[in-house]
Amino acid sequence: MSDTRTTLAIIGTGLxxxxxAHGVAASSPEMAVRLFDAAPAVRARAAEVLPGAVCDSLEATVTGADIVIVCTPPGTMGAVGAxxxxxxxPGAIVSDTGSVKGAVVEALAPVLPAHVHFVPAHPIAGTEQSGPDAGFASLFQGRWLIVTPLDRPDPxxxxxxxxxxxxxxxxxxxVEFMDVARHDLVLAMTSHIPHLIAFSVVATAEDLETVTEGEVVKYSAGGxxxxxxxxxxxxxxxxxxxLLNREAVLELLGRVSExxxxxxxxxxxxxxxxxxxxxxxxxxxxRExxxxxxxxxxxxxxxTPPGR
Amino acid sequence: MSDTRTTLAIIGTGLxxxxxAHGVAASSPEMAVRLFDAAPAVRARAAEVLPGAVCDSLEATVTGADIVIVCTPPGTMGAVGAxxxxxxxPGAIVSDTGSVKGAVVEALAPVLPAHVHFVPAHPIAGTEQSGPDAGFASLFQGRWLIVTPLDRPDPxxxxxxxxxxxxxxxxxxxVEFMDVARHDLVLAMTSHIPHLIAFSVVATAEDLETVTEGEVVKYSAGGxxxxxxxxxxxxxxxxxxxLLNREAVLELLGRVSExxxxxxxxxxxxxxxxxxxxxxxxxxxxRExxxxxxxxxxxxxxxTPPGR
Known part of the structure; x- marks a missing residue:
């Protein structure tokens, strides 16, 4: 019962x-890692493929934890926090990995107890894959991590x-530090808008695919x-x-459309x-x-040129 | 003077x-290859880095050639043909590699003599680089080549x-065969529209970059x-x-915008x-x-994660 190791709780076992979990197991093996996912099937898979102890409840995962990182979809973070x-x-650190910071801070900060420290953060890293199997230790290697700290100067x-x-x-x-609003504007341009447009163009092509009988996929190497x-x-x-970065996304989308x-x-x-x-x-x-x-x-x- | 080798003339020494030129040197070394580019500096560079004989004039390049492939920008092909x-x-084969087929056929077919065979074609392959140095032999490996033949059934x-x-x-x-109009519609969706949108979004971001002081580039890994x-x-x-595939591009752009x-x-x-x-x-x-x-x-x- 006198475990002096730092206990890290990871909520949400997606990418x-x-x-x-993989990264901490490699870089900080002395940490005790606990994992939780609200979806039972994902939780079961996490237990099979991830290092760390998968817990059966949120309570068991965070009780006594020194650091809690919420990695669930941004829209769920308020509910997870509550x-x-x-x-x-008391004294626990709560952080998150949400791609939107304004709405997440608004949702999480008020529901957390005054005796914890909430440190909003966002890793600029990812792949197009999801779920526990998609994770790998080097995902964050050489990538930016943006912290948008609260306005709390106490030591x-x-x-x-x-x-x-x-x-x-x-x-x-x-690690870089940034203002919440600036984060949401910059990321809207570098990440949210490109994703929205890619989703949109691909969905348009999917509609068109009935007309072109598979030829859009067949000749997709052109871009x-x-x-x-x-x-x-x-x-x-x-x-x-x-939904959560609506303002910045709509503003930039207006420019893009123009x-x-x-x-x-x-x-x-x-x-x-x-x-x-x-x-x-x-x-x-x-070039830049x-x-x-x-x-x-x-x-x-x-x-390399894929074979067919 | 009794050279019985096939002579291939390549007009335009971009990507x-x-x-x-590289591919033919590797796969058909028995062919005699001649190269030409209208820009003297490009021509000089082609002479340094490409296999084949770089000629000083279009006349010298195509005279006596068995096959001529026009690889210049699509808007120049009519003038090159003339x-x-x-x-x-007589009996020479003229082909091209234009990304648009309708307008290129309209521009080239009428200016070529009746005694040559014009075979429009388009390789669905490329990179984001240009110029003689960008070329490499395996660019077309495992990729589609679309031929849009004229309506000429003679043997x-x-x-x-x-x-x-x-x-x-x-x-x-x-190699696949396709109708000219269908080619231009399918390629508008698989290649022209994605390029137009990427150009547009990146230009929007470039405008915005003055506001964000380099942060769009800095955090560009998000998509x-x-x-x-x-x-x-x-x-x-x-x-x-x-400019040349205007109709199909505008039609699809209308859908994409909607x-x-x-x-x-x-x-x-x-x-x-x-x-x-x-x-x-x-x-x-x-997945498809x-x-x-x-x-x-x-x-x-x-x-792999790039270092910084």
Missing amino acids: IGASI AMAPFLK AYQAAVETVAQLWRELGSS FRDFTRIAASDPTMWRDVF DLTALRRAIRWGDGDALFETFTRARRMR VIEAGQDIDQVNFGR | IGASI AMAPFLK AYQAAVETVAQLWRELGSS FRDFTRIAASDPTMWRDVF DLTALRRAIRWGDGDALFETFTRARRMR VIEAGQDIDQVNFGR
Whole structure:
């Protein structure tokens, strides 16, 4: 009963929760890790494939835990917080991995007891796959982790922020701090809008597929296949992201639609100069992304030609 | 002077022309290959890095050639055809690699002499890079090559179609035949629309970048980086594609805009079910693309986490 190890509770064993479990097992094997997922089938699978102790209830998972990381879809975080609140020990650190920070802070902060430290965070990492089997230890390696701390200058809170930052550094991430509203605007552009547009274009093509008898899939290597990868991401998580980051997404979507309408007009009027100027401006961004270390510098993402 | 080898003339030494040169050197070393590019600097570079004889004029390149493949931007093909027409020998085969077939056939067919066989073709292969240095022999390996033959049932023409098909098979492609209009509709969906949207979204982000002080690039790994790869493609080529496949692109863009507007409304009204349904439908397409052998079955395209 005198276990002095840090106890980490991971709530939600999808791609992110599962990857944290693998990563901590590799980088901080001295930590005691507990896992929980609300879905019994997912929980059973987590018990088979993930390191750590899978618990049968939220209460058993968080009771006595030093750090609790909520990795459930953003729309569920308020309810998860309320359900676990009675069992959180004084001084416990609660963090999350939500892709939206404003709405998650609004939902979680009020339901957590005053005696815990809430440190909102967001790893800029992921794949198009989901569930416990999708997790892997190196997911966060060389990726950004954004912390959006509450406005609480007391040393105990600042120490909690540092504990969370350090945990992510040990998973291989570089930690940055950001204002909640700025996070939600920047991520709307870098992540939410590209996903929404990929989902939309692929769904349009799916409708059209009845007309083209499979030819959209057959000839998808011309560019469309890249959109299908993004559109393969978890529908539940993304539904929540768009509902919860509504304001920033709608604002940017307005800009995107305007710019697309301008290109449409340029095509209709045969204005090749306008097209060329836009395309040239867009092209420059690729070099910047590679120079920033955010993508590999290999043609076609290094894909080898797949056989058929 | 009694050279009985087949002479292949490649006009345009960008990504596609250069890759054909490399591919033919590897698969059909018995062919005599001649290369030409209208830009002197590109031509000089082609002479340094490509197998085959780089000629100083279009006339020298096509005179006596058995097969001529025009690999220039689609908007230039009519002019190239007219310029080389006087020098084409009777029975020569003229083919092209244009991403648009309707407009290219309309531009090329009338300017070519009646004594040559024009076989329009389009390899569904490419990367985001351009120029002679971008070419490599395996670009067409395991990829589709679409031939859109003219309506000419005479055996000499049919033999020319088969010669072109065989040349591409030797480069590793699988050859399919298609109607011109259908090609332009299917490719608008699988290639032209994804490129237009990627160009547009990346250009929007580039505008916004002044506001976000580099943060869009910094956090681009959330999805945006994939759009920048597509948007890195050659602006000249793509300008021509949109101008020349205007009808199909505008029609599909109308559908895409409608569907995006519907998603926008669903976000505004908080209609999570509509979002979830669309995302789930889109997700299914990924599996189909992988099963069709059009992309690799590895998370994140098999990208390893880039260091920083």
